[in-house]
Amino acid sequence: MYTLAFMRASERAYRTLREDIVEWRLLPGTVLAEVEQSERLGLSRTPLREALGRLSAEGLTQTARGRGVVVTDISLEDVDELFELREILECRAAALAAQRGEASVFAALHAELRDAPLLLGAADPTRHAYYALVGRLDEAIDAAIANSYLAQAMRSLRVHLVRVRRLAADDDGRLTAAAAEHAAIAEAIVAGNPRLAEAATTVHLHRSLSHIKATHTPH
Amino acid sequence: MYTLAFMRASERAYRTLREDIVEWRLLPGTVLAEVEQSERLGLSRTPLREALGRLSAEGLTQTARGRGVVVTDISLEDVDELFELREILECRAAALAAQRGEASVFAALHAELRDAPLLLGAADPTRHAYYALVGRLDEAIDAAIANSYLAQAMRSLRVHLVRVRRLAADDDGRLTAAAAEHAAIAEAIVAGNPRLAEAATTVHLHRSLSHIKATHTPH
DNA sequence: ATAAAAGCGAGTGTATACATAGTCGGGATT
DNA sequence: AATCCCGACTATGTATACACTCGCTTTTAT
Numbered sequence: 193m194y195t196l197a198f199m200r201a202s203e204r205a206y207r208t209l210r211e212d213i214v215e216w217r218l219l220p221g222t223v224l225a226e227v228e229q230s231e232r233l234g235l236s237r238t239p240l241r242e243a244l245g246r247l248s249a250e251g252l253t254q255t256a257r258g259r260g261v262v263v264t265d266i267s268l269e270d271v272d273e274l275f276e277l278r279e280i281l282e283c284r285a286a287a288l289a290a291q292r293g294e295a296s297v298f299a300a301l302h303a304e305l306r307d308a309p310l311l312l313g314a315a316d317p318t319r320h321a322y323y324a325l326v327g328r329l330d331e332a333i334d335a336a337i338a339n340s341y342l343a344q345a346m347r348s349l350r351v352h353l354v355r356v357r358r359l360a361a362d363d364d365g366r367l368t369a370a371a372a373e374h375a376a377i378a379e380a381i382v383a384g385n386p387r388l389a390e391a392a393t394t395v396h397l398h399r400s401l402s403h404i405k406a407t408h409t410p411h
Numbered sequence: 412m413y414t415l416a417f418m419r420a421s422e423r424a425y426r427t428l429r430e431d432i433v434e435w436r437l438l439p440g441t442v443l444a445e446v447e448q449s450e451r452l453g454l455s456r457t458p459l460r461e462a463l464g465r466l467s468a469e470g471l472t473q474t475a476r477g478r479g480v481v482v483t484d485i486s487l488e489d490v491d492e493l494f495e496l497r498e499i500l501e502c503r504a505a506a507l508a509a510q511r512g513e514a515s516v517f518a519a520l521h522a523e524l525r526d527a528p529l530l531l532g533a534a535d536p537t538r539h540a541y542y543a544l545v546g547r548l549d550e551a552i553d554a555a556i557a558n559s560y561l562a563q564a565m566r567s568l569r570v571h572l573v574r575v576r577r578l579a580a581d582d583d584g585r586l587t588a589a590a591a592e593h594a595a596i597a598e599a600i601v602a603g604n605p606r607l608a609e610a611a612t613t614v615h616l617h618r619s620l621s622h623i624k625a626t627h628t629p630h
Numbered sequence: 631a632t633a634a635a636a637g638c639g640a641g642t643g644t645a646t647a648c649a650t651a652g653t654c655g656g657g658a659t660t
Numbered sequence: 661a662a663t664c665c666c667g668a669c670t671a672t673g674t675a676t677a678c679a680c681t682c683g684c685t686t687t688t689a690t
Contacts, residue, residue, distance in 0.1 A: 200674090201673080202673080202674090225641070226641075227640095227641075227642095236674060236675045236676075237674095238674055238676090239674065241461070241643090242464060245464055245465070246468065249465065251560075251563070258642085258681080258682050259641085259642095259683085260642075270560075273557075273559060273560050273561070274560055276558055276561065277561045280561070281499065338492075339496065341489075341492050341493055341495075341496045341571075342492070345496060349560070352560075420644065421643080421644090444671070445672070446670095455645045455646075456644095456672090457643080457644055457646090460672090476652080476672090477653060477671080631690105632689105632690090633689090633690085634687105634690100635686100635687090635688085635689100637684105638683105638684085638685080638686090639682105640682095640684095641681095641682090641683100642680090643681090644678085644679080644680095645676105645677085645679095646678100647675085647676085648673105648674085649672105649675090650673070650674090651670105651671090651672080651673085652669105652670090652671085654667105655667095655668090656667090658664090658665085658666100659662105659663090659664080659665095660663085
């Protein structure tokens with residue numbers, strides 16, 4: 193995590209609120225009143241408003257006129273829509289990475305992903321090392337596709353996906369399987385096979401969605 | 412256009428600046444200093460900062476720390492990247508619209524698009540009626556796909572595309588051809604044929620990109 | 631008793647004043 | 661002559677005060 197001490201107040205407010213929303217500490221429907229939140233975070237209304245503006249632009253909150261901004265809800269229909277867009281973007285991104293990416297980068301990631309079950313054995317209930325590895329695969333794909341607009345579209349999606357992830361039970365079995373699916377994607381990129389990379393991504397996303405729907409528990 | 416008189420100052424600043432950038436009245440590299448722009452638009456720095464934040468989030472400006480925010484440049488590589496993402500999103504959107512859309516809505520749009528050359532004959536140098544019609548086709552597709560995240564991704568792209576459009580020469584010949592291509596997309600959606608809708612969109616986007624590259628004049 | 635209107639209160643929208651950081655120019659030193 | 665350092669200025673970042681809108685409650689009239 194970043195040190196929140198030496199950054200601008202608006203940035204601090206943005207990251208704190210975003211994490212609170214993504215981690216479901218601030219539940220959907222919660223009203224984020226400006227005075228209340230600015231006092232809670234120990235800063236003034238001006239930087240807080242900037243943070244709320246960014247959150248609303250991302251879709252994590254929406255402004256309810258007259259009552260301030262409220263935390264956006266995520267329904268099962270939203271999850272379907274999110275994964276529909278995710279499949280559109282990430283399948284093509286994987287194919288482009290297979291065409292344009294540096295094989296050596298993905299070869300290294302592939303090796304790490306094959307060893308991922310070792311990370312899951314470690315005594316880290318938040319699976320920090322595992323998610324950091326998957327995040328590095330995402331970043332490598334972002335860099336490989338050489339398309340800042342596509343990369344930006346995927347980045348804005350990931351915020352919502354992290355939020356959805358918390359709806360599902362991240363048991364060791366699913367994470368081990370997911371690591372193998374990620375390894376398959378990396379392998380296809382190393383091989384420079386766009387169609388295989390796309391297919392591997394499709395498989396992974398469908399399994400992820402199925403798992404989320406199977407283990408979903410209303411909060 | 413909307414009446415800019417009775418809206419919030421921040422909204423006024425946002426729309427004015429966005430239009431100035433998209434219409435190339437504010438050229439890439441222009442520094443938007445806060446005091447200078449707030450005085451020009453007749454409002455204070457607070458709502459102006461909010462507007463600049465939204466513009467930077469959309470990618471129309473970027474913050475150069477210490478020197479304020481500057482209008483983002485668009486290179487030919489950017490156009491390639493924009494159209495790559497555009498093809499990913501709009502092809503799938505057209506296919507989804509063919510599956511999920513109301514045929515009657517697109518039948519009406521198809522009829523209008525076949526008559527579009529009449530609009531181009533009118534003495535409107537800005538082609539306002541024509542672009543409004545194409546905009547209604549975009550909105551109809553947005554509504555038909557029933558996926559707010561995909562629709563949002565396409566909307567954020569369109570801002571940049573309007574800006575790119577101003578780089579090319581919008582002669583009557585190209586617009587007539589473009590109208591026919593749009594009509595073909597609408598026709599495929601009416602027929603409920605996803606693959607045809609996708610193909611028609613691919614053809615349209617490739618012809619648009621070729622035309623932009625052929626007539627591009629550095630400013 | 632119900633509906634409509636007016637008044638009150640809470641909270642957002644805007645302006646302005648102040649703090650702070652970063653850059654540019656000038657001067658001195660090597 | 662070139663580079664480094666210092667200082668001042670300019671522009672951003674933040675805080676606070678004020679105004680206005682909108683929602684809610686209360687009261688009054690039909």
